[in-house]
Amino acid sequence: MEVYKFGGASVKNADAVRNVADILNTQVHGSVCVIISAMGKTTNALEAVLDAFYHHRDNRDGLFKDLMASHIQILHDLFPKASHTVFSKVRTLFEELYGKLSGIDQFPYDQAYDRVVSYGERLSTCVVSAYLSEVGIYNNELDASKLLLTDGRFREGKIVWETTESRIREAVANSIDEQVQIVITQGFIACNEAGDTVTLGREGSDYSAAVFAYCLDAERITIWKDVPGVLNADPKYFHHTEKLDYISYLDATELAYYGASIIHPKTIKPLQNKHIPLNVRSFVDVEAPGTWVGLDNVPNSKIPSYIVKNNQILLSIYPKDFSFVDEHNLSEIFECFVKYGLKVNMMQNSALSFSVCLDGDKGNVPAVIETLSSRYDCRYNGNLKLVTIRHYTQEVIDRIVGDFQVMLEQRSRQAVQLVLKP
Ligand code: ASP
Ligand code: MG
Numbered sequence: 001m002e003v004y005k006f007g008g009a010s011v012k013n014a015d016a017v018r019n020v021a022d023i024l025n026t027q028v029h030g031s032v033c034v035i036i037s038a039m040g041k042t043t044n045a046l047e048a049v050l051d052a053f054y055h056h057r058d059n060r061d062g063l064f065k066d067l068m069a070s071h072i073q074i075l076h077d078l079f080p081k082a083s084h085t086v087f088s089k090v091r092t093l094f095e096e097l098y099g100k101l102s103g104i105d106q107f108p109y110d111q112a113y114d115r116v117v118s119y120g121e122r123l124s125t126c127v128v129s130a131y132l133s134e135v136g137i138y139n140n141e142l143d144a145s146k147l148l149l150t151d152g153r154f155r156e157g158k159i160v161w162e163t164t165e166s167r168i169r170e171a172v173a174n175s176i177d178e179q180v181q182i183v184i185t186q187g188f189i190a191c192n193e194a195g196d197t198v199t200l201g202r203e204g205s206d207y208s209a210a211v212f213a214y215c216l217d218a219e220r221i222t223i224w225k226d227v228p229g230v231l232n233a234d235p236k237y238f239h240h241t242e243k244l245d246y247i248s249y250l251d252a253t254e255l256a257y258y259g260a261s262i263i264h265p266k267t268i269k270p271l272q273n274k275h276i277p278l279n280v281r282s283f284v285d286v287e288a289p290g291t292w293v294g295l296d297n298v299p300n301s302k303i304p305s306y307i308v309k310n311n312q313i314l315l316s317i318y319p320k321d322f323s324f325v326d327e328h329n330l331s332e333i334f335e336c337f338v339k340y341g342l343k344v345n346m347m348q349n350s351a352l353s354f355s356v357c358l359d360g361d362k363g364n365v366p367a368v369i370e371t372l373s374s375r376y377d378c379r380y381n382g383n384l385k386l387v388t389i390r391h392y393t394q395e396v397i398d399r400i401v402g403d404f405q406v407m408l409e410q411r412s413r414q415a416v417q418l419v420l421k422p
Contacts, residue, residue: 038120
């Protein structure tokens with residue numbers, strides 16, 4: 001059994017869906033479980049629809065209709081006969097969604113989010129499964145929101161592994177036979193004990209695919225992307241990028257954790273735990289080998305990789321009474337971070353100060369400073385960059401630092417992290 005994951009860009013319009021069918025026709029030998037994201041930018045559109053209905057904005061029906069129209073257009077492009085059953089299936093999904101949107105503000109926001117935004121994946125799998133059947137590719141569609149059980153935290157469900165594993169194994173075994181070798185299911189969505197839909201966090205379909213791969217003991221997992229593989233830097237920020245042919249689970253996790261947007265950071269752990277190799281490949285250039293992610297004992301490329309996180313805040317905290325920054329102070333400070341949901345990207349302490357580099361986009365830093373201010377002096381700098389370089393050399397560091405001022409620096413044997421001020 002293999003697992004394939006197709007992201008939003010790979011199913012964004014009719015041609016893209018045809019390309020998915022081509023890939024399945026030419027690449028699959030044996031059984032495969034296919035995980036699909038919402039089409040194109042549907043998830044963003046659903047977030048806007050939710051926001052409009054939740055807050056009773058004037059344009060709400062217009063936004064809903066636009067989203068429906070874009071899906072119906074793709075159907076017309078894919079299915080010549082408007083009498084095809086997929087039209088009524090997609091309309092039914094939109095009716096169901098509209099029903100949920102009326103009165104959506106009765107639910108707490110995060111629960112409302114999962115009820116609504118999960119429809120992107122339900123729509124895309126419905127369309128793709130029907131199209132595959134139409135062109136003679138036998139497949140069965142599974143409802144991921146009945147298979148992946150989570151602890152119930154909305155918008156960031158944590159998988160309950162044992163139940164999820166037995167449900168997935170049973171459902172997939174029952175869906176595959178001599179004729180049908182392909183199962184199609186949704187990324188991103190799961191459920192809680194009560195049966196409510198829960199999502200796994202933005203871009204969570206990679207993680208869904210890893211969950212399926214783990215539960216099915218897959219031979220390998222392929223994530224099909226619109227780039228040739230994992231690059232050593234984001235082409236948005238760097239002129240010269242290189243594709244990495246092979247990286248270890250460790251490197252892949254570190255890169256993803258510090259913001260390389262290629263793979264969702266949670267994806268690697270389930271794969272590493274069962275030694276399942278991951279291939280990141282291009283759905284445009286299907287013959288190209290892409291990047292393999294796997295164990296360390298294969299010649300590993302030591303090409304430097306760069307990850308840039310913008311909009312960082314450097315917060316420095318000093319005990320007012322000149323006491324040491326010890327375990328007691330630190331635990332008090334961290335309790336406050338947890339309370340306000342701060343994400344710490346880097347930290348350093350000295351006898352009398354503690355400095356942390358934090359994401360600045362959540363707006364929660366002022367509340368933290370306010371809470372700490374009775375016992376600590378807090379100073380901060382905003383608008384900084386956190387650059388992480390794995391497999392660095394001094395020359396590489398000098399080039400990256402250039403004219404920036406280094407506010408904080410940390411080195412291990414593998415990686416250097418620099419907080420830079422323009
Ligand atoms: N559709 C969801 C999102 O865009 C999940 C995913 O694509 O991985 O965040
Ligand atoms: Mg997406």
